[in-house]
Amino acid sequence: MRLGYVGIFLMLSAFMRLSASDCYTGGTFVEQNGIDREFVKLWESRGIKPSPLCSDGVFVRRICIDLTGEAPDATLAEKFIKSKKNDKRSILIDRLLKSESFADYWSMKYSDILRVKSEFPVNLWPNAVQAYHRWIRDAVKTNMPYNKFVTALICSSGSNFRYPAVNFYRSAKSHDPKAIAGIAALAFMGQRFELWPEQKRKNLAEFFSTVRFKKSAEWKEEIVYHDATAWTKTRILTFPDGSQVTIEAGTDPRPHLAAWICGKGKKDLASAAVNRTWFWLFGRAIVNEADDMRPENPPVSKVLLNYLADEFIASGYDFKKLCRLIVESSTYQQSPTGNAENPDREKLFAAYPVRRLDAEIICDNLSLITGVQDTYSSVIPEPFTYIPYGQKAVAIADGSITSSFLDSFGRSARDSGYLSERNNKVTAAQRLFLLNSSDLQRDLYRSEKLKKLYTGRSRDEIIDSIYLLVLSRYPSPSEDAVLDKTYPKRGRFNSRDAVSELTWLLINTKEFLFRH
Amino acid sequence: MNKIVLFIAVMMIAANIHSADALPRARSVIEIWMWGGPSQLDTFDPKPNAGKDYNNGLKAIPTNVPGISICETLPLLAKQADKYSIIRSMTHGINGHETATYMMQTGREPGSGIVFPSIGAMIARAKIENGLYKGKLPAYISLTKNKGRFSECGFLSPRYKPMATGGNPNSGIFQVEGIVARGMTPERIARRKKLLASLDTLGKALPNNQELKDFDSSGDDAYELISGDAAKAFKLDLEPKGVRDRYGRNTFGQACLAARRLVESGVPYITINAQGWDTHKKHFDAMKRQLAEMDQGISALLQDLSERGLLDTTIVWWSGEFGRTPKIDWSEPWNGGRGHYARCFTSVVAGGGFKGGYVVGESDERAENVVSRPVYPANLLGSICELAGLDPDSPLANPMGLDLKVMPESDKGKGRLKEIYKNAQEIKK
Incomplete structure (x- = not known):
């Protein structure tokens, strides 16, 4: 590997300067999937060329960190760089998707948006936090379909220790149905509840208006439940898209909401999820900011957002498949140093965006x-x-x-x-x-x-x-x-x-x- | 004298503060935080007649202010009572450490769904934003650890989070995490800096990237701290031996000395987080050593600040999140312990526009209840803010865009410690 002779060294460094601009750059950009097809079109319309692919050394570090939150150890890096296999990148991706670290890393990301913490401003308390985090981690590890994950959170009832998903309700800043609706809109639809019109907010909050909380004799245990006596009359509730459902007194309205969000509202659900996942993998979202999706905040490519959401739904809300789709694209595998002079390179994803690692x-x-x-x-x-x-x-x-x-x-x-x-x-x-x-x-x-x-x-x-x-x-x-x-x-x-x-x-x- | 008036006026204009009340403005605040809750009876609110089950036989001693007595455990502070005022009627009633700490640091009850910033973060921010602090050292420094009970900067930018020094000010070199490291000579630091620049491969490939530029500029700031004069504030070995001895050769005493040096560097807010005051078991064994160290450290600090002419511009406040149960628990496993007690406890303030030699409020004969002039956390914190030049009723900018004030709206001026504010004449003397 190392060069003993100055002459060879000079020749080689001159050669490398000609062939690949730096140690970060590898092969040429080849369209791999629908993501690349959309971006090539977008870049052409803006007069930009894609960056070349990143080098193997960059890739092994990037993919390990992006999928598992953990840099590769020296042995893995060395083996990967030296491997002559053509499909070594795909093999590594598959291995990482199955790893325990994948579950650790993505449960950290989901715990951020689901506010998993013991105290301030909400009091989940330590043992409930452990239970909730374990539940989330199991869901990531077993690749629970995302629609099922969301349904489980929305429809949860029971003890905060024994039915950990109920901690979703306990993580709202108050028991007010509006506060709960606010975290649901943010987490599942990627929308800022406070920007919604008042009537729409009221409508969503009504689905949570039968949720009640009670203490038990066990210290810091809290039971979340649907109060069947909350309503005495049949009510007509309105979903965020304006469609309606009739709910009889005594019936829990939450399963209806879950059915809507995974049915008629699924495009919102899937768009928010793919947009957020894109943000986690690129540091910038297709609709940016990733949790501020609304008509006035247009995506960098509507076709791309639709493509990803459709693929996600068609896969049965398979989160790992979504990750694979993104990281196998050449768009994701671009060099970090390409298009260095172009000020729009990161906004248009015409290079891999460099950004500081998470704490x-x-x-x-x-x-x-x-x-x-x-x-x-x-x-x-x-x-x-x-x-x-x-x-x-x-x-x-x-x-x-x-x-x-x-x-x-x-x-x-x-x-x-x-x-x-x-x-x-x-x-x-x-x-x-x-x-x-x-x-x-x-x-x-x-x-x-x-x-x-x-x-x-x-x-x-x-x-x-x-x-x-x-x-x-x-x-x-x-x-x-x-x-x-x-x-x-x-x-x-x-x-x-x-x-x-x-x-x-x-x-x-x-x-x-x-x-x- | 005119110069001083002018100076104050300029400062107030700079601070964008209404000058009507012409209050003095402290430059720095030293918070002496008794983590865990110190006993009011065994310190500044002695109850010599309450019986052994309350005072364990400890007596009260006179101070240098006629009519004020404190516990015999604090003989040195008894000679300095003209410099501080004692609030014997602190109350908030919350006996859990975390919630009580939050209240005594923010002036608010938790539960609003918002994490408010601590007083240190708010004062540090005000001093920076008003251009009153431009030093290289962070504006809010913890000696040596952060409280860890909640995020001290609350919803403010992490910039206002206290920098915890780590290390031990009483060891040979006070190693300050990130700033003073053993074995790092200026030559070695310079050599490494040069090498780093030559190995900056990614930076050279992306010269225009803003995030990478931020890395460089924050590195420049860091190097100024590492190699510049600012770090000298932590070099306690620059102090004469006599001064170090006067503060006491222990962690607490040397932390008090470090705090004085930081005040001299202009740092707006310093907190000394003294550990070991949560004495449920064998309380009096722990107090024997801790109170002696506290007595020596704080009395040396007050005297030193005063001799250097810094006490008028430096607020020193002493408190825990609450006090301790007046009735001693002699049973197993406590063996002479005191529990948490928030219904009635004591805080102390000195300097920076607070009068010395006064007692505010009164507790009953066993220090169990407030008898007169209850002082709530927001009253005390609001007063400190006010004297530090941060109007407690001014808006508190927040990322949520809510209409918030530095101290809770409900507090508005009521109950602040105006009876022990110095007026402008007094501060000038």
Whole structure:
């Protein structure tokens, strides 16, 4: 891999500059599915060419992070880059879709929008949070069809500990039917309830007007139920699209709402789901912001949104299939550095948008490098929660868990259910941590994992391993040139100092901190 | 004197504050937070006649202010009573840590579906937005950990979240997470910075990307803190040995010293989160050490601020989320413990426009009930805001677009501690 002779090195670097512009870029863009067909049309109309595909090193890191919230370990990255199989990207995608980490990561995303946290502003309380999160995670893991998932939430009744889906109702900021309707409109239709006309809001709230809450003798248990005596007369209720249903007194109106949203209203349901999933995979939605869908906020491509929603419905609301459809497209697999001069490249998805990683992912990626994991506990509220050592940050159920790291890197507050609650802006405080945290320096310096990596190996092997571990790729020729000056080839490169320094350097690159 | 009047006027114009009441404006606030709830009886509201089941035999001692006595556990603070005022009628009635903390930090009851910001976040924000604080250090700093009871910045931007220093101010080097790291010489920092720039492969490929540019600019800010003078505020070894000793060579004492240094750097809001006050079991064993440290640390802080002419511009307030049960529980497993007690407890304020040497309110003979002048969390916090130049009745900008005020509308001026506000003449002397 490494080039011993300066001459070859120069020739090769000149060649690489001609063929592929940088270490981020791989093959040429080929239409794979309907997503690509739509985008090629869109780009042509705007006079833009698609970016080339990303390199294998970029792909292995991107797909692992985007599907499982976890960077690949060095072995996986190396094997993937070296593999000669033509369909290696599809094989990896399939493997990741089946992984436990996939379930961890996507339940974190759903827990953000469903506001899974113990306290403030709503009080789900710790044991109900664990139950609710487990239920969500099981749904992701078993790939519960999305329409069934939504129906289960809407129609849920029972104890917050034994029938975890009822925590959907408990996560509203009050028991007021309007508050419940508000979170339903946001979570299932991707619409801002407060922008609806008053009558439409009232109409939706009526479907929740028989929901009641009661305490039991068990501490912090709460039963959510339909009160059959709430109405004494037959009522006619109106769905968000204006169609109506007659409901007799004593009957629970919620199954009718669920039937509508998965029936006549399914286009709204599916559009909101695919749009949000697109946002999670690209950092920007087709209708942007992803949870503000309304006629005045048009999609970047209506055809594309319809295509994805139709595919999702036709697949039986198969979430994993939807993810696969998106990540197998060449649109998703574009290089992060293509169309670099075009200011619209990210708005039109004419390159893979670079953006900072989620707080939890950064935390776990650091653990992957140092081999040292954070421990979590929470004194909010009592009884205290202690999470066993070794748990990934991505897999934490409770948004109230105390962690100054996750707070500083902008994890979702899970207060409102808006996607914008996750704040992925880079701040000076974050840079301070990465550049100069004593804890991080110590973890790097004392890391047993890094020690294994440098014990009894050559300089070149060590440098390659560190690059694979931190950035999932080999150093580029220009990086090699810098490293040759900094860590001379003849010198020894197996000291803790050198290894922890190079690791630290790579952790502080943009490439480590950003999806790319 | 004219200069001072002019200065205050300029500050008030800058702060966009009505000058009618001509109140002094504290530059900084030091919050001494007794995490878990300190006993009112064993500190500033002694009840020497209540019997051993209430006071464990602890006596009251006179202070340097005639008519004011405090508990004998605080002999050094007894000599400084002219600098602080004691509120013996604090009350809110919530005995759970998290809700009580929320109330004592925001002035509001939870349950509205909105997480309000803490007083520290609101004051830090006001000082920044009014151009009164432009320092490199964060405007709201926790020594050494955050409270962790709720998100202190509430719905405000994470920018106003307190920076927790981590580390221990009493160790050889006060390692401040991210700012002061052991073994990082200026040469090593400079070398690494240069190397980083040469390995910035993604940045070079995307020179116009805004998010990547933000990474660079926030890195510049971080480096200014790491290598610039601002971080010196944390270098307690720059203090003479005598000064460090005066504060007490323990975590709490040195945190008080660090707070003074941060005040000198202009940091608007500093909180010392003192741990270990939730003493359900063997309360008096814990108090023996903790109260001695607290006595030494706070008395040194007040005296030092005063000698440096900083006390008039620095509010110091001492409180827990509540007090502790007056009646001692001698039974197993408590063995002389005190529970949570929010019906009647004590807070202390000093400096920055608060008069010293006063007692506000009164508790009954066992410190179980407020007898006169109840003070609610919003009264105390509203007063601190007011003296720190943040009008408690002014609008509180929020992303929800709601009509909110810094302190709850219901509080509006009622019950604020006006009886211990200094007037403009007094602050100038």
